[in-house]
Amino acid sequence: MSDELSDIRDAVDAILSDHGDDNRALWRTLGDTGFALLGVPEEIGGSGGSLAELAVVVRAAAHHGAAVPLAESAGLAGWLLAQVGLPVPAGLVAVSLDEARLGSGRLSGRCRVPWGRHADHVVTLARSDAALRVAVVSVAGGELARAENLAGEPRDVVTFKDVPVTAVADTEISSADLRRRGALLRSVQLAGAAGAVLESTRRHVGERVQFGRPLARFQAVQQQLAALAGQVTSIRVAADAAVLGGEQETAVAAAKATASAGAQAVTSIGHQLHGALGYSTEHPLGSATRRLWSWREEFGNEAYWQDRLAAIALGGGWWPTVTR
């Protein structure tokens, strides 16, 4: 990691540690310090910065178990706006995972909107005749149905019926591009949460004494801990490599497939080594494992991306795909 990236990580780690479980205050601070719109160009009202910088902050937030819409807001909504040069609207801007319909400046459709209940505006792809556009619409204009993922993160659905858009622009972006970008960000988040499981597990087996010695003194435990470290390191390096590769499809597909598939071993070994203590909501482990169980499915699970990767390998050759 470069010095600039380490500095960003240290700064955001300090903010995350300061806020404990107060996610609202945390989100305000992330807004005040510019982290909430990192990676979004300054010309449209963002904080500027690269995808690599955004990824560092997204991973740190996931590692701390912070329930904040960083990936969706800066990473997806801000990114969509940047593609078409529309300004970032005031308040929290969320992203729709579904295409809406657009006619005469009015928008209709059923849109899955993570964090929708907290958002002021939604950015969505919308079909108008044959063309795809990026549209911004006020959440208040739609009807919101609440839902949550396994970690309790809002996964709301907003239904719009002929709601006037506040901004619109033509785009070359497709739903597949949005899904790929989402998969990349989720890979980074999975890496963060997996790192938290490893950290907690390492601490636990070092401290917990059973049969007269710390769990870590048992070879069976050591072997499992090493297997956990292997999975966590794979997930992290794959996600970092996909970020370095700049959203290229092969890398994203491989990283998300690695992270989604690896989540199984990470959660099962993590819980097994924590014993019953980790199964209680009083222990922070479950906050990380429930995110892993949710995020592995979001923006395509391993089966989806394995099929994409197979199509690339069958088309362009196995080894050229591995080295891409």
Add this chain to the structure above:
Amino acid sequence: MIDISAHRLGEAEQQLRTEVREFLAKERATEAFEPRCDAWMSSPDPAFSRRLGDRGWLGMTLPRRYGGHDRSPLERFVVVEELLAAGAPVAAHWIADRQMAPSILRHGTEEQRLRYLPGIARGECFFAIGMSEPDAGSDLAAVRTRAREVADGWELTGTKLWTTGAHFAHAMVVLARTDGTPEDRHTGLSQFVVDLPHPGIQVRPIVTIDGEHHFNEVVFDRAVIPGGALLGERGAGWSQVMAELADERSGPERFLSTAPLLAAWVAETRDAGADPVTTREIGRLTAQAWALRQLSLAVAAELARGRSPDVPAALVKDLGSSFEGEVVETVRRLAQVEPRRGAGGLAGLLAEGVLHSPAFTLRGGASEVLRSVVARGLGVR
């Protein structure tokens, strides 16, 4: 906690990759070699090694004054991974190029460097390594081979087992006890470079269950070697061997031994049409290979910075070598091809993959030992 970062190769390395691919395509077109599984262990071809030497692809990272090419470890990584993925016959020079060239450069005297390094870079000087013994497998510190100081040098007595390629190597590095007793464990061990053949050294074949002769038992019967054969410091053998391990464990050969089988299966599937189960499994193995390569590259980048990432190397070797077996198992289950020793195509590659699979997770450190190394690296042992 395992401190490695993803690395992105640059333009120069991609250009080099293109050159290696063109070279390999020409070699294949002239039928200079057939792709083999585990070719770095079991497919020696001195003529092929010399052609690599002519291209400047051996001893790449050595300084020019020793016949090397002053290239970066990452450039070497690219050349090596291309050769392995193609299943090219690299076994003759493998140990010399991977391990002994850097070790002799690091620890050797000027005389040893001038004697061995230029030949390694030309693809003419091949090496074997004598580490394991009848009573020292995973527990390497239990070696009993003795080196006694005598008037005209050192006298070696003992037996080495599983010595790859000793039957064609021009020299061999031997880990032996110079001081103390086996109970002293890590202290009192030293490394020697021994020229082969030697009248006091007997090389006997060990035939493995694939029916082939890759390994040897090497018996030292009061074999006298010159005083200048000591490699590095007397008594520093253990730390020198440990320093080699990061080179030995993290390379692309630790996940690509069965890549030729997987590549052939994918190519065959493309021609025949893929069913959904096969497609999914190709995707699964491709994602794993992609991720393992990124890990291997991350460790190579650490080595290139002059660090010694022994813990990440152990972790990568554990994951990579179990993947090699998983490739064999997946292809076997889905390709429905009966393995045939010595046959061409998928049947032959599958035979090699199946028969070699027990070795993947043993050589270069058994998986259980590697996981212990990782656990210790995490600070819990």
